[in-house]
Amino acid sequence: MKKRLLVFLKKVLSETVQNIITQLKEADITILSQYEDMAIEVEADSNQQKQIKALKNVESVHDKPIAEKKSKSLTDEKSEIIRAWNMSLKPPTKSRSKAVASTEGVSWGDPRFDAPKPYTKIPEEAIREALKKKKISIKEVPATRSLKKITQKEFRTVERELQDKLKDETKVYHFSRLVANNPDLKETILDLSTKTLDTLFKELTAKLQRGPEESCWKMNGSMSVGVVFVESSKTGGPKFTATERTTLRTEIQTGLNWLASQHPAGNLNWVFNYQYTSINVNNGTNSSTEDYWRNPAMAKVNYNGNTYAANWNSVAQYREHMRTKNNSAHAIVIFVTPFATEWHAYASGSRLTLANRNNWGGWGINVIDTITAHEVCHLYGAADEYTGSGTPCTSCTTKHGCDQVANGNCKACAGSAAVPCVMDQNALTLCSFTRGQIGWPRWRGWEGLGGIITSKPNAVSWGTNRIDVVARGTDSAVHHKWWDGSQWRGWEKLGGQIQGAPAICSWASGRLDIFATGMNHHLYHMWFQGKWSGWEDLGGLLSSEPTAVSWSNGRIDVFARGLDSAMYHKWFQGSWSGWENLGGVLGSAPAVSSWAANRLDCFVAGMDHKLYHKWWNGSAWSGWENLGGTVLDNPGAVSWGPNRIDVFYPGTNFHMMHKWWDGSAWKGEEDLGGILSSGVGVSSWQKGRVDCFVEDLNSAMSHLWYS
Numbered sequence: 001m002k003k004r005l006l007v008f009l010k011k012v013l014s015e016t017v018q019n020i021i022t023q024l025k026e027a028d029i030t031i032l033s034q035y036e037d038m039a040i041e042v043e044a045d046s047n048q049q050k051q052i053k054a055l056k057n058v059e060s061v062h063d064k065p066i067a068e069k070k071s072k073s074l075t076d077e078k079s080e081i082i083r084a085w086n087m088s089l090k091p092p093t094k095s096r097s098k099a100v101a102s103t104e105g106v107s108w109g110d111p112r113f114d115a116p117k118p119y120t121k122i123p124e125e126a127i128r129e130a131l132k133k134k135k136i137s138i139k140e141v142p143a144t145r146s147l148k149k150i151t152q153k154e155f156r157t158v159e160r161e162l163q164d165k166l167k168d169e170t171k172v173y174h175f176s177r178l179v180a181n182n183p184d185l186k187e188t189i190l191d192l193s194t195k196t197l198d199t200l201f202k203e204l205t206a207k208l209q210r211g212p213e214e215s216c217w218k219m220n221g222s223m224s225v226g227v228v229f230v231e232s233s234k235t236g237g238p239k240f241t242a243t244e245r246t247t248l249r250t251e252i253q254t255g256l257n258w259l260a261s262q263h264p265a266g267n268l269n270w271v272f273n274y275q276y277t278s279i280n281v282n283n284g285t286n287s288s289t290e291d292y293w294r295n296p297a298m299a300k301v302n303y304n305g306n307t308y309a310a311n312w313n314s315v316a317q318y319r320e321h322m323r324t325k326n327n328s329a330h331a332i333v334i335f336v337t338p339f340a341t342e343w344h345a346y347a348s349g350s351r352l353t354l355a356n357r358n359n360w361g362g363w364g365i366n367v368i369d370t371i372t373a374h375e376v377c378h379l380y381g382a383a384d385e386y387t388g389s390g391t392p393c394t395s396c397t398t399k400h401g402c403d404q405v406a407n408g409n410c411k412a413c414a415g416s417a418a419v420p421c422v423m424d425q426n427a428l429t430l431c432s433f434t435r436g437q438i439g440w441p442r443w444r445g446w447e448g449l450g451g452i453i454t455s456k457p458n459a460v461s462w463g464t465n466r467i468d469v470v471a472r473g474t475d476s477a478v479h480h481k482w483w484d485g486s487q488w489r490g491w492e493k494l495g496g497q498i499q500g501a502p503a504i505c506s507w508a509s510g511r512l513d514i515f516a517t518g519m520n521h522h523l524y525h526m527w528f529q530g531k532w533s534g535w536e537d538l539g540g541l542l543s544s545e546p547t548a549v550s551w552s553n554g555r556i557d558v559f560a561r562g563l564d565s566a567m568y569h570k571w572f573q574g575s576w577s578g579w580e581n582l583g584g585v586l587g588s589a590p591a592v593s594s595w596a597a598n599r600l601d602c603f604v605a606g607m608d609h610k611l612y613h614k615w616w617n618g619s620a621w622s623g624w625e626n627l628g629g630t631v632l633d634n635p636g637a638v639s640w641g642p643n644r645i646d647v648f649y650p651g652t653n654f655h656m657m658h659k660w661w662d663g664s665a666w667k668g669e670e671d672l673g674g675i676l677s678s679g680v681g682v683s684s685w686q687k688g689r690v691d692c693f694v695e696d697l698n699s700a701m702s703h704l705w706y707s
Contacts, residue, residue: 002030002043002643002663006066006085007052008059008078009038016057018327021269027051028642030663031269032257034326035081041253043261043664045643065089080274084250092366100366107411107425108374109388114361117346118177118391119378122204125312125349127178130200131188139187150183155391158186165194171201173383173398180391216402217330218439219259219380224271224322224331227252230297231338233278238338238356247365248336248354249274255372258428261662264441264706265688271326275301284340290353293339315351332379334372347375367426374422380438383407385414385424385431401437408433419671432670441688445704446674448696449481451491455501455545456634456678457693457701461685462506469681469693470494470502470514471701478502478516478526481701496524496535500545500589501634501679503558507550515546515558523560523570538570540579544589545634551594559590559602567604567614582614584624588634589679591647595639603647605631611649611659627659629669634679641687648672648680648692656680656694656704672704 009017017037024031029052030043044052053061065086068079092100108116131138150158158179162172175197179186192200227249231239240248253272260268277300284292291312298318299310306321308314315333323331333351344361345354352375354360354368363371378384381401384393393410400407409431411418418424421431436442455472462468465485473479476497481490496502498516505513512528523538523546544561551557556572562581567590569580588605595601598618606612611627627647635649643663651657651669654676659668678695685691690706 002045003049003063004032005042005044005049005052006062006081007040007042008062009040010057010059012037012057014325020055020057023055024052025266028266030261030266032260033253033270033272035272036077038078039081041085041257045663077274080246080249083246084253087246087250088254096366099364103363103367103426105420105425105427107386107388108384109386109390109392111389113363114344114358115390116361116384116386117343118180119347119384120174120177120181121348121381122174122178122201123349124178124181126204127182127185127200130204134196136188136192136196138185139191141184141187150180150186152389152391154186155180158190159394161190162197166197169395169398170400170404171197173393173395174201174205177391217380218402219377220263220267220439221329222269222271222326224273224319224326224328225256226273226275226301226303226318226322226331226333227336228275228277228297228301228333229336230293231276231278232283233280234282237281238283238340240338244365245276248368251365251368252334252336252354252372255369255428256376258369259373259376262430264435271322271328273303273322275303277301281339286340286357287342288340290335290337290341290355293337293341294335294353297335297337315349319350332376345371345375347378350379352376352379363426370422370426370428373428377423377434377438382423382434382437383410385409385411385421385434387411402439403436403442405433405436405442407437417671417673432672441707443672443704443706445702446696447703447705449488449693449701449703451479451481451701452699453479453695453701454699456636456681456695458501458504458547458636458681459683459691459693460504460506460512461683461691462511463509464685466509466685467683467691468504468506468512469701470504471695472498472501472516478514494526494532496526498524501681503546503548505548505550505556507553507555513548513550513556515548517542517545517560521563523558538576540568540570542568544586547590547592549592549594549600551599552597557592557594557600559592561586561589561604567602582621584612584614588631591635591637593637593639593645595642595644601637601639601645603627603635603637605633605635605649611635611647627666629657629659631657633676636680636682636692638682638684638690640684640689644687646682646684646690648682650676650679650694656692674702674704 029048032041034040066082159176162175179189256270277297279296295310298308298314301308319331335353338356341355344357383400394412396408396410396413398407419431420427420429423434432443453471457469457471459469467483469481478494478496480492480494497519502514502516514526516524518524521541523540525536527533541563542560543563546558546560548558558570562568565585567582567584571577586604587607591603593601600616602614604612609631611629611631613625613627615622630651631649633650637647639645645661647659656672656674658670676694681693683691692704694702696702
C-alpha cells in the first residue's frame with residue numbers, strides 16, 4: 001500500500017533536484033509536490049521508500065509528524081514545511097470534523113452561502129482594453145440598475161439574448177458570466193454585433209495574457225504555484241494568526257496534492273513558492289476589488305532575485321520567472337488575504353484569489369482545500385456544474401477545455417446520470433467530464449465494432465497498439481477480432497463448441513492463449529504462436545466461463561467457478577497443475593488481473609451481488625474482501641502497472657461501472673453509462689490506457705476506451 005511521504009533534500013542545485021524527481025518518476029513513484037529545492041512530497045509503497053532513501057541527495061524521509069526545533073523562526077521555509085506537514089497528519093478535532101461534515105457534499109450554489117463568483121475564460125482585465133482598441137464606447141448604465149451585482153433573473157435574460165445572437169452555447173456561457181462579473185458592460189456587450197462578439201471571443205481566449213506558454217492549458221506535468229499571503233502592516237489592520245496561516249497553507253497544499261494524487265497517469269506535480277507580504281494599506285469593504293491590496297503586495301514579492309512593480313502585469317512576470325526556473329509546463333499565482341474583497345474565491349487570468357470574506361463565503365477555513373481544487377480546475381478549463389444561487393450552469397452541451405469536452409455533469413440537465421464532482425459541490429471527487437475538460441486522459445466511445453456475439457467479449461494486449469478480442473458467436477464457436485495498430489481486423493472463426501465467453505491471455509508478443517468451457521463442462525485450451533493449435537482438454541467440472549492471466553513468460557493462471565460454486569485455480573509453468581479450491585460462494589464467473597510477477601487479484605460477484613476481491617501476494621491467498629457495489633453480470637479486471645487495478649461490471653440499470661485501486665485505496669463507483677447485455681472484457685497496452693468491450697443490445701460488440 002502506498003503512503004504519503006515528505007522527503008527532505010540536501011542542499012543542492014535546482015538541476016540536481018530535477019534529476020532526483022526524474023529518478024523517482026522512473027521508479028513509478030507519484031510526485032505530489034515540491035517545496036522550492038528543499039523537499040518533495042510523494043506517494044510510495046514500502047519498496048519504493050527503500051529506493052528513495054538510497055538516493056544520494058536525500059537527507060531524510062518522513063511518514064509521521066516531525067519534531068519542530070525551537071530555534072527555527074516562523075519565516076523559515078523549512079519550519080513552515082514541517083508545520084504544514086504536521087498539521088496535515090493531525091487528527092481533526094471534534095468541532096472541526098463536525099463543521100466539515102456539515103458542508104460536505106453541499107452544492108456551491110446553496111443559498112445559505114455566499115454566491116460563487118462566475119467563472120469565464122474571457123479575461124476580465126483585458127475586455128475593456130479590447131473594447132477601447134476597437135473604439136467601442138461603454139454604454140451608460142441606467143440609474144435604476146445596480147453596478148455591483150446582477151440578479152439571477154437578469155442573468156437568464158442575458159443568456160437568452162446572447163443565445164439568440166450567437167447560436168453558440170459555449171460562447172454564451174462565457175460572455176454571460178463576463179456580464180455577471182461586470183454589470184456595467186451589460187448594455188455594451190448585448191449591443192455588439194455577432195461578428196464583433198465572435199472576434200472578441202477568439203482574440204481574448206487565444207491569448208489569455210499567459211505569456212509565452214501555450215494558450216490552451218492542460219493539467220499535466222509540472223506546475224509552478226506562487227502562493228502570496230497579503231496582510232496588513234498597520235496596527236489593527238487585517239492579519240492572519242500564525243495558526244490560520246499554517247492552516248491555510250496546509251489546506252491549499254491538500255487541495256492541490258489531492259488533484260495530483262488523482263491524475264490517472266501520475267503525471268502532475270506542483271512546485272510551490274511562498275511569499276509572505278505585509279502592506280501599509282487601509283482595509284476596504286466587501287464591495288472592493290482586489291487591486292487595492294494586490295498591486296502593493298506585488299511590489300513586496302521577491303523571487304529568485306527578481307522584484308516587481310505595483311501593477312497587474314507583475315503577476316504575469318512573477319509567473320513566468322517561476323515557470324522558467326522550475327521548467328514547468330505552466331505557472332499560477334494564488335493570493336490569500338484577510339483584506340475585504342468583493343468575492344471570497346475566484347479564478348481568472350492565471351491566478352486565483354482566496355479572501356476571508358464572511359468567513360470564507362460561509363464555508364469556513366477547513367473547506368479551503370476543496371475551494372482551491374475547484375478554482376484551480378477553472379484555470380485549466382473546467383466549467384461549473386452547480387445549480388442554485390449565482391450563475392448556475394444551464395446546459396450539458398457547452399464545450400470546455402482544450403479538448404472541448406461537454407459539460408455533461410451540469411446538474412440542470414444531467415438527471416439521474418449526475419455524479420458528485422468538485423465543480424458542483426464541496427466534495428473531493430472528479431467526474432469524467434471535468435477530467436476531460438482539464439486535459440486528463442478520458443473515456444471515449446462507444447464505438448460499434450459489429451458482429452453478432454452471444455457472450456461477453458474478452459480482450460488482451462501483447463504490446464503497444466495491439467488488442468486481441470474473443471467472443472462466442474451464434475454458432476457457439478469462438479470468434480476472434482484484433483486491432484493491429486491502424487485498423488480492426490476479423491472476425492476470424494476459431495471453432496469449438498463452448499458455453500459462456502472464452503478467455504484470452506498473452507505471455508509475450510505474438511503469443512495468445514484462449515480458454516473456454518466446453519459443453520461437457522471441461523476446460524479447453526488453444527493457443528497461437530505463429531499459427532493456431534487445436535483444442536486441448538484440461539478437464540475439470542466448471543459451472544462458469546473461465547478467466548486467465550499471465551504474469552510472465554511461460555506462466556498462465558486460470559480461474560473458474562466449480563459445480564459447488566467455489567472458485568477453482570489451475571496454472572501452467574512448464575506443465576499444468578491440478579485444480580486448487582479457493583473457496584467462496586460465487587454469483588458470477590471470476591475475473592483476474594496481475595500487476596507484477598507472483599501477484600494475482602481475483603474479482604467475483606457474490607450471491608448478494610456485491611463485488612468481492614481475493615488476492616495472492618506471492619506467498620499466501622487473502623480472504624474475501626467486500627468492495628460493495630451492485631454487480632449484475634461477470635466483472636472484468638486489468639492492471640496497467642504496479643499497484644494499479646481497474647475493475648468493470650454491469651451495475652444498476654446495466655450501466656458499465658468502474659472501480660479502481662490507486663495504490664493506497666479503492667476508488668469509485670464511476671458510472672460510465674451504456675446499456676450492457678453482457679459482462680465487461682478489458683485490456684491495457686500501457687500505463688494510462690484501458691480498452692473495454694461489451695455486448696450491446698443488438699448483440700454486436702461495442703468498445704469504450706480511456707486514454
